[in-house]
Amino acid sequence: xxxxxxxxxxxxxxxxxxxxxxxxxxxxxxxxxxxxxxxxxxxxxxxxxxxxxxxxxxxxxxxxxxxxxxxxxxxxxxxxxxxxxxxxxxxxxxxxxxxxxxxxxxxxxxxxxxxxxxxxxxxxxxxxxxxxxxxxxxxxxxxxxxxxxxxxxxxxxxxxxxxxxxxxxxxxxxxxxxxxxxxxxxxxxxxxxxxxxxxxxxxxxxxxxxxxxxxxxxxxxxxxxxxxxxxxxxxxxxxxxxxxxxxxxxxxxxxxxxxxxxxxxxxxxxxxxxxxxxxxxxxxxxxxxxxxxxxxxxxxxxxxxxxxxx
Numbered sequence: 001x002x003x004x005x006x007x008x009x010x011x012x013x014x015x016x017x018x019x020x021x022x023x024x025x026x027x028x029x030x031x032x033x034x035x036x037x038x039x040x041x042x043x044x045x046x047x048x049x050x051x052x053x054x055x056x057x058x059x060x061x062x063x064x065x066x067x068x069x070x071x072x073x074x075x076x077x078x079x080x081x082x083x084x085x086x087x088x089x090x091x092x093x094x095x096x097x098x099x100x101x102x103x104x105x106x107x108x109x110x111x112x113x114x115x116x117x118x119x120x121x122x123x124x125x126x127x128x129x130x131x132x133x134x135x136x137x138x139x140x141x142x143x144x145x146x147x148x149x150x151x152x153x154x155x156x157x158x159x160x161x162x163x164x165x166x167x168x169x170x171x172x173x174x175x176x177x178x179x180x181x182x183x184x185x186x187x188x189x190x191x192x193x194x195x196x197x198x199x200x201x202x203x204x205x206x207x208x209x210x211x212x213x214x215x216x217x218x219x220x221x222x223x224x225x226x227x228x229x230x231x232x233x234x235x236x237x238x239x240x241x242x243x244x245x246x247x248x249x250x251x252x253x254x255x256x257x258x259x260x261x262x263x264x265x266x267x268x269x270x271x272x273x274x275x276x277x278x279x280x281x282x283x284x285x286x287x288x289x290x291x292x293x294x295x296x297x298x299x300x301x302x303x304x305x306x307x308x309x310x
Contacts, residue, residue, distance in 0.1 A: 006105070011063045012061060016052045021049045022295050024052050029118030029120055030217060030220065034054040035202045038199070048292070053107070058099055058212075059215050061206065062206070066090065069091065080221065089218035093119075093219050113137045116141070116143060118248065125256075128237075128260075129232070136236075136298075138233070138236070139287060140239050140253070142240070142241055142253070143256065146227075147225045147226075147227050154246035161184075163180075184246060186274065191276070231259055240253070241265070242274075244271060
């Protein structure tokens, strides 16, 4: 199994494509496992000559569970966020960024392109802020700066994140997760049919760990605004956001693009908080064009790889 000890915990990862192709590390959203990346998304990037690396974030999937850090009340967290009360989290988004760096070290990668979805985009921002020398570029998808002045999630989208499943048997958990994705995925595409919601059975069969979700939510809420710090980011940056996202409204993506000098903003019509199958060719084409444009400007030298598992 491709797991290792990094940043003091056990982390699980998988990689796809030729080791000589430019490396792209994918960071997923809250509670999501690497099996919740659509295979067509990974395959499309690999077909465009990219080495794709995925990991289970701490506390989910096959990476280490941090139950010893204590239980979290997700509903209380959302209330604190809505009222602007301070939150202390068991670990931080910066800690999760350090996990990603430890994976790069394990693979012997001096640097890599970084793509983060939702919470993963927030983790990627921390990498850009604290470890810009390890990033070739930054891509955020349906993410946010944490700016408290941004529009809030739609009430139904916020509620579904903290609503407990009615039961804990397999069928109930799958139905619960599919219903959640149907809500946050927006009205245009039914997630259980063509979005991340259709991957719920694979995720439930692989690992169920609701307290990991809650601790990750605490890390998001406790992080606060990154707006002022993002003004110092000098990396090539692409911001992708749907104009129909009920969980993280388009204004959040616009805020990232406005905060990072020179960032490109790609608005995807009718996309909610999801990766619908019919939009994946468009997303893959935009991402690969951006990354290969950066690669074309890099010095013509062998990939900068320091041994390891290259």
